[in-house]
Amino acid sequence: MRRALAFELALFALPSGGALLLWLGGLAPAWSIPLASVPALGRHIFRLVDLSGLIRRQHRLAPPFPHGLWGEVYRNIARYQQRGRKGRKRQIRFTRRFREAANAVPDALVILDKHHRIDWANPAAAQLLDVHWPDQDGQHFLDVFSHPDLGDFLQDGEYLRPLDIAPVHNRALMVSLRIAPFGERRRQRLVVGRDITKVYHLNMIRRDFVANASHELRTPLTVIGGFVENLLDAPNTPEAHRRPLTLMHNQAERMRSIIEDLLTLSRLEMHDSPADQHSIDVPEELRLILQEAQAIGDDNHRLDPLIDTGLLLLGSQPELCSAFSNLVFNAIKHTPAGTRIRIHWYQDKDGAAFVVEDDGPGIAPEHLPRLTERFYRIDAARSRQSGGTGLGLAIVKHVLNRHDASLNISSELGQGTTFACHFPATRALRRDDPIPHVDTTPPPASPHRSANGEG
Missing domain, CATH: 1.10.287 (Helix Hairpins)
Incomplete structure (x- = not known):
């Protein structure tokens, strides 16, 4: 850089010397200085025109480069071009590997733009979803793969659970659809279809x-x-x-x-959801459950309720009471006498929550993922003594799934266990709120449930 600057200063000295000689030769300074600067100005104009033409033609800059600061400009642009070429090569390699991997995946993959038009699909999408790319590039996904339940599923934006459907083009298939938002502002969609027929x-x-x-x-x-x-x-x-x-x-x-x-x-x-849904007085139901729990525990457990008396819930009363009582009775049956059990019913920013927390012996981490499986018992002998069937938590999980809720289980050995049911804000009601209309028409026996055996 210093050598280039020194070269430019030397070139600047030549017009200055020429202007001095012209002035000594009798030419007025107003004419001598511009005439002496013409060669330097011409050099800069030539370099600008040359560089502009090279960039416009996307010409690759290569040595030899001019001397001085113009050489530094040419050299830096050449480095930038080289980095760009390397980046494009990496991108091409990555794109090729991505397409090879996507083409090898047995699941159908379809990329939709923000208007739900088809941007790309792998070969498996032709068999499972009848989406042929690039023949159907740019077509709306619902025009290519139609189903009565798919439009609402695509528009709702709640993709926590898959949609299981029998495609129109092949009724012998059963496909599980999952949709994941991605891209700018998460407005694009990745549709994944898996064959779950068996x-x-x-x-x-x-x-x-x-x-x-x-x-x-x-x-x-x-x-x-x-x-x-x-x-x-x-x-x-x-x-x-x-x-x-x-x-x-x-x-x-x-x-x-x-x-x-x-x-x-x-x-x-x-069915995926209860047929009969109405406003449930959860505080009153919990009062009855706690009375029965005291009788089961023979006053050997310390029940500590903290209940929001103004918080109600929209859903099926028999199902939710079954789920809540299962959690409370399990805490009594599977903890030693004297255990403190906290029952909380409250509203938070996400909706409503029902929490049963005890300070019992806790559950080992390896058991937690399987607690909601049918007939799974941590201690089979103890469960038989307490009259447990191993189905209570499986029922709880199914009930919560039917009410758009989730069950979170956390525990540490010697520190107790917490069962937390989280309900969405759409189901949480205050005591004086109007009850929203719910369609109580029983849905058809649907093939649109998740094929996951435990809900």
Whole structure:
């Protein structure tokens, strides 16, 4: 840089010397200075015109470069061009790898612009979604892949749960659609379609088997339980027979409880949302649940309620009461005597929350992800002693899913456990608020549930 500046100063000295000679030769200063500056000015104009032409033609600048500051300008532009070429090569390599990877993915991938028009799709989209790219480039996604439920799902912007549908072009398929916003202001959409035909049919077989088997078992169990109960109440029953009859009665009741829970799960799986929804007085329901909980705990647990008496909830009263009572009774059954149990019902910025927190022994981290699975027990022997079926938390999760809510479980060994149910703001009501209209028409037995077996 110093050498270039020195070169420019030397060039500046030449016009100055020329102007001095012209002045000494008798030419007026007003003419001598401009005449002496013409060569330097011409050099700068030539370099500007040359550089402008090279840039306009996107010409690659390469040595030799001119001397002086103009050489520095040419050299810096050449470096910038080189960095740009390297960046474009990296981008081309990345794009090629992305397309190769996307083409190898068995799931359908479709990119939509902010107007939900097709920007790109991989080959699997042709088979699963009937989207052929680039033939259908620029067409609206709903014009290419139509379904009655897809329009609302695409517009709502709530993509936490997938939409399972049978495509019009191939009814034998069952496709699970997930949509993820991305891009500038998250206005573009990535549609991912996965073939879940086998999983869906297995899930249907499992659900039908559980429902049918439960129905078939309930009748003989009722008959057996009735006869056993009559024998226990009969005065002529020998004392030696009373203990085995009591055990038989307890086990029959336990099996009946399991069957009732299985039937409850089957009913919850039939539809995505409750048919009968209205305003629920949650504080009053919790008061009744706590009264029953005190009877179950024999006053050996310390219940600490903190309830917002003005906060109501929109939903199904039997389902939500079942979920809330399951969480409270579980805290009593699976913690030692003297445990403090806090029951909170409050409103926050996201909606409403129901929290059951205890200071019991806690749950090991490896058990937490599986707690809501059917029949999963941390300690099977202890669960049998407490009368647990292993289905309570599975029912809670299904009920919350049907009410657009979520269940968060946190625990540390020796520090207690917290079960938190979070409901959206659209379902939280104040006691004096008007009740919104809810369509109570039962939805059809839908293939649009998630194929995830646990909801």
